[in-house]
Every structure is written in C-alpha cells, then in structure tokens.
Amino acid sequence: MNKKNIMLPVVIAIAAALIYYFVLYMAQGKIRETSKMEKVAVAAVDLPEGKMIVRGNIKEVDIPTAYIQKDAYVISRGANLSDIENLVTKVAIARGNQITKPSVTSLSPESGISLKVMPSYRAFILPVDTNVSSLIKPEDKVDVLLTFDAMIKNGGGKEKMTATILQDIPVLGVGGNLGQGMDSASRAANAEREANNAAFSDRSVLSLSVSPVEAQYLALAQEEGVITVIVRSNGDRKVLPIEISSFSKLFS
Structure with a gap:
C-alpha cells in the first residue's frame, strides 16, 4: 500500500472530526442563547384594543433570549415599565404576551379623553x-369657585358672592394635552396645534375628573355665574369647609 492510500483515510477522519466539532459548537451556542434569560415586559391581564396601560396591567418576567420578540420592551436592556405606563394599546394583547413598541401608541387627542x-x-x-x-x-389638582348674584333677604336686592363649589379636582387634560404617554413627536405636534388654536381664539378647555353629581353642579354653575379655577399645591389633598365670601362680609 502506497503512502497516498494511507493518508487519505486520515485526512477524511480529520475532516469529519472538524465538521463534528463545528456542528457541536454551533449547537452549544444555540443552547446557550436559548438558556440565557432576560427580563421582558408582558401583559399582566388581558388588554383590549384602545386600553390605556397602568402599572397593574404590566409586569416583568424572565424569557429566554431566543424567544424575545422584535421591538419588545426588554427591561434588562434599559427599558422600564414606566416607559409603557399611560400608553394606549393599538391591538388587543393577551395576558402573558410581550409588550412590543408597534402594539402601543402615545396618549393623544386622537386616542380620546375617555381613556383617562x-x-x-x-x-x-x-x-x-x-x-x-x-x-x-x-x-394638577384644582378648586372651582363660582361668583354669582345672590338675593339679599328682606328685599335688599342682589349682592355678588363667591363660593368654593368643588375642591381637589384632578385635571385630566389641558386643550389637546392629555399628559403622560406623549412622546416627543406627539408633544411637538400638540404644541403646534395649541399655538394655532390660540392664534384664532383666546379660549381653551380644561378636562376635569368629576363625579356625576359634581358634573351637575358644575354645569349649573356655568349658567348661574362666573367660574374661576385655582390651582392647589402639590400634595395638598385637604377638603375644607370654606365660608361664602361677599363685599358686605369683607367690609363689615
């Protein structure tokens, strides 16, 4: 047997061994990738389409890297649950499913005040x-005051008075600004829209969170006098008995 015939099986064996080790190395890499866990934001409850996300709706879970969806909110890569709060679902997200950036959108006038x-x-x-x-x-939190003409007893005519009719009322939105959840592009677009509106009108709107009964009194107050809104200090939640004011009391 010549030398060439002896070397051929050796070369084939070495080549087979190299292929085997390469396949084994690739398989081990995939196993390592599959077994590596990362924290990802998922839905803690079933989220319907058009739902504003609050902290109780989402949670962190460990998911193998190989199974993390594209554009998911990966906490271990710098994302935060706070990044998702007050965003609005564009599609329904089932409990346990990953929250992805294309599946949510910023809170905006287009998504509607009802979400808040x-x-x-x-x-x-x-x-x-x-x-x-x-x-x-x-x-912000505000109090609502009403200035109105009150009848004076015993035929004394009318006197202007001011009463605090609502206290510690949350502001849901100001014009088209609905608050958190707006990205930089949405904020810029909203600011431009508000500036254009202001150029043609000196009026805007506040969206106030009130109970049905408070809504009735506020609607009545609009018809009876002038409404004034005053802003409360951050953290001040006290509701106080406040006496009605009038000029007669002021100068008595």
Missing part, C-alpha cells in the same frame, strides 16, 4: 381663557 376617565367618574370639559390654561398641566 376612572370608572364611575366623568370628564367635564370646562372652557377657560388661554392665559389660564397655559399655566395648568395635566395631573
């Missing part, structure tokens, strides 16, 4: 001057 209204409450749309609305932001 808590169950059993209402959003009262209150017209105000733009110089007032420019100083108030969503999530």
Whole structure:
C-alpha cells in the first residue's frame, strides 16, 4: 500500500472530526442563547384594543433570549415599565404576551379623553381663557369657585358672592394635552396645534375628573355665574369647609 492510500483515510477522519466539532459548537451556542434569560415586559391581564396601560396591567418576567420578540420592551436592556405606563394599546394583547413598541401608541387627542376617565367618574370639559390654561398641566389638582348674584333677604336686592363649589379636582387634560404617554413627536405636534388654536381664539378647555353629581353642579354653575379655577399645591389633598365670601362680609 502506497503512502497516498494511507493518508487519505486520515485526512477524511480529520475532516469529519472538524465538521463534528463545528456542528457541536454551533449547537452549544444555540443552547446557550436559548438558556440565557432576560427580563421582558408582558401583559399582566388581558388588554383590549384602545386600553390605556397602568402599572397593574404590566409586569416583568424572565424569557429566554431566543424567544424575545422584535421591538419588545426588554427591561434588562434599559427599558422600564414606566416607559409603557399611560400608553394606549393599538391591538388587543393577551395576558402573558410581550409588550412590543408597534402594539402601543402615545396618549393623544386622537386616542380620546375617555381613556383617562376612572370608572364611575366623568370628564367635564370646562372652557377657560388661554392665559389660564397655559399655566395648568395635566395631573394638577384644582378648586372651582363660582361668583354669582345672590338675593339679599328682606328685599335688599342682589349682592355678588363667591363660593368654593368643588375642591381637589384632578385635571385630566389641558386643550389637546392629555399628559403622560406623549412622546416627543406627539408633544411637538400638540404644541403646534395649541399655538394655532390660540392664534384664532383666546379660549381653551380644561378636562376635569368629576363625579356625576359634581358634573351637575358644575354645569349649573356655568349658567348661574362666573367660574374661576385655582390651582392647589402639590400634595395638598385637604377638603375644607370654606365660608361664602361677599363685599358686605369683607367690609363689615
């Protein structure tokens, strides 16, 4: 047997061994990739289309890297659950499914104020001057005052009085600004829209979160006198008994 015939099986054996080790290495790489776990944001409950996401709707779970969906909110890669709060679902997301960027959108006038209204409450749309609305932001708390003409007893005519009719009322939105959940592009578009509106009108609106009964009194107040909105300090949630004011009391 010549030398050539002896070397051929050796070469084939070496080639087979190299192929075997290459396949084994690739398989081990896939196993390592599959077994590596990362924290990903998923739906904690079934989320219907058009649902505004709150913290209780989402949670972090460990998912193998190989099974993380494209554009998912991966907590271990710098995303936060707070990035998803107050966003709105564009499609229904079943419980346990990953939250992906294409499946949610920013809270905006197009998505509607109803998404921010808590169950059993209402959003009262209150017209105000733009110089007032420019100083108030969503999530602020306000008191509502009514100035009206009151009848004086014993035929004494009328006297202007001011009463605080509502206290500690949350502001859901100011004009088209609905607050958190707006990305930079949405904020810029909203600011431009508000500026255009202000150029043609000196009026804007506040969207206030009120109970049905409070909504009735606020609607009645609009017809009876002048409404004034005052802003509360952050963290001040006290509701106080406040005496009605009048000029006769002021100068007595």
